[in-house]
Amino acid sequence: MGANWRSLQWAGMALARTVDLDALRQVGEWARPVALAGEQLLPVLGPLTPLFPEGGLRRGSIVTVEGGPGATSLALALGAAASASGSWVAGVGLVSPGLLAAAEVGVALERVVVAQAPPHTWATVVAALLDAVDLVWAGLPPRVSAGDARRLAARARERGSVLVPLGRHPRWAPGPPAGTLGDRGDSATSIVRNPSPGVASLQDRVAPGAPAGDRAGRPGGRARPATGGWPVPADVRLRTVASASWIGPAGDGAGRLEARRVEVVAAGRGASARERRVALWLPAADGGVAPAAGP
């Protein structure tokens, strides 16, 4: 307030001297309200900004990540810029997080917390983490009730945190014992070999716009469910589509995996309703994220 008053005085002095448009513009900069709408956003890495209409993660929103190869890297990359700028991020129910990859994509590991939650306390733990940190990667337990999901969404909205539910995708069916980012401590049910028809139909309902044929027609076509069941509509749904391709291995064992080109589709509600499609190097040659040339 005081600063604004002083800048108004400054404005008066500047006007008294000479009508200098540049000076006026500068005064306007000084006198701008400090709490901008941008503060309601968590920053994301530059190449990811086209995915969000506001150019960042709106605080209090739910962003689901699902889809084919690269989904986990995409989820980790979402937390990179926020954690680098001082926010804490947390993971819960992650079976096998590649924290080294997270560090390479830009997540500041000194502000990361990883909690293990048994399925019956999962919602409580996620709620406590939403209180504590700005972004939560939540590996989903086998079932999340719609009531829990709504309560968690309300909690995120109230606390200004971003919840990133990570679908249970049985990536290489028939699945490994602990397939992917999913829940731990419930080893009996964490094997999602063949999702029951009920689960599948639920997921179809969740992501009605998901092109079901993305992976169809591939050898050993793995019709994987789109998400492990975040049972209520999310604000933004990110999906990596199947056009992932690696560069690096030169054949005959030479070279190494260097970079992967993926396409990410964002859809959602409200301002995010228009579908956005971005091609990314994820990871890029330096381990981070970089925009890729169009298709």
Place this chain on the structure above:
Amino acid sequence: MRTLVVWCPDWPVVAAGRDADAPVAVVATGAGARGRVVACSVAARAQGVRRGLRRREAEGRCPGLEVIVADADGEARAFEAVAGAVASLTPRVEVLRPGALALPTRGPSRYFGGDAALATRAAALADAAPVPAPGTRGSPPLPGAGTEDAGERRARCRVGVADGLFAAVLAARRGLVVEPGTSAAFLAPLPVAALDHADPSADPRAGWGELAALFRRLGLRTLGDVAAVPPATLASRFGPAGARVSRLCRGLDDRPPRPRGPSPDLSVTAELDPPAIQVEPAAFVARSLAGELAERLASRGLACARVCIEAETEHGETLLRRWRTEGLVLAPALVERTRWQLDGWCNGTAALRPSGGIAVLRLVPEEVTADRGRQLGFWGGATAADERAARGIARLQGLLGPEAVTVPRHRGGRGPAEQVVLVPAHAHLVGGSTKNPYFRARDGGGGGKAPAPWPGRLPSPSPALVHADALPVEVETTSGEAVAVTGRGLVTAAPQRVSLAGGPWTGVVAWAGPWPVDERWWDPATRTRRARIQVVTSTGDAHLLALTAGRWVLEATYD
């Protein structure tokens, strides 16, 4: 001031539960002296192992050397037994560092009949103190040193008495009682290298070695030589350090020991009648208790760094948990924490849940110090986000137990799972600074420093999924020939299809590797040989496969 020092040689070795006859070296992990020997046993010293050696060099000098990692917390815990035993002589015992303690002799010496008698008693008490077995955090004890044997371990101490702490520390190393007024004469013939012990609470090598070396080059070879230099000369040449050294060498007191007197009982207790089965009634009582404790501390101008929340149930069970409260407004923070804790106990897992209602609730302040207020950092330091996170971590630990909440920590290694590990978070450590102290900047991870060489380490980018449980994989050529890796680190055939966990065959469109590693070849028990390859399957997935003991496993996925 006349001071008695009890010194336990090679305390890190004793605290780790090892025998002095076995060749053992303790290696530091801290930032300054990482990988260097900080203590070794008598047997190791006889073979030429010295403090400050690199681990590899120490192993070279003493082939059978057992190397253990320093555990400062464990050493301090174990030393508490010795300090407690000596405290039966006088409560004014000051622990200098784990392995050494000091006490002013004036009162006790008259009571027990002289310095020599006091020293004998102190030595007997310290020697008789049973050193507790090392905690589970250290490496496992030797097969011979099982639990039945653990109580038998005794510290072997030396005791010295002299005027002034510095002289007493040096006297303790020789087991001497220096007569009053003769400290300067006792110190005079000692070499200037003894200045290493000028800071008894710090690591003996911190800082003073350089000054001692300079004195030697200047021709001052003994402490007596230094004492003969006029104090003003030393002070003008070396500043405060010179003035201090001059005082020490003349046998004067550097600073009087600051003994910790018995603190007044500040704990507050409430009895609940009827016993509370639900959280709410107990939390309601906790509110008034916390206010009472805060008021009691504030009226004495005190603050406490930790509060122990104790609850007794009607069946006599005692539940106890310590909470860090440093830097918090005590009353509301305590109400919150007591509530979380009761919540954790009453609604937690069946193993934790008390069998009856809570009958007694007690708050005990610990680490009580004078309240000096707290100034937040202007730039950096603890931010609001850090404090919020620390509170959240504390709350989750109350809910899930301390082990279930972890923070990542970089560590050297070759595989993706070895380079970052998860360690239990300690809320007071996470919130106190902008960085959690478990996190050590990765060597070269963007910091500009050259990375530590880990030959065979996988190149970046790293896999986003690192599988905790290795999943069996079959790797073949299209003709059904299994792919292996030769001793020279070459694949026998190009992998053309893989089957994960007995699933259908998937074609391999690209592959790279192998990266052979042969780790800890010097230790048959932990030696691992493996070769890693990266494969990209026709479905677009990229996997990291490892061949170990003739079997391929899925180690990680580039998801």
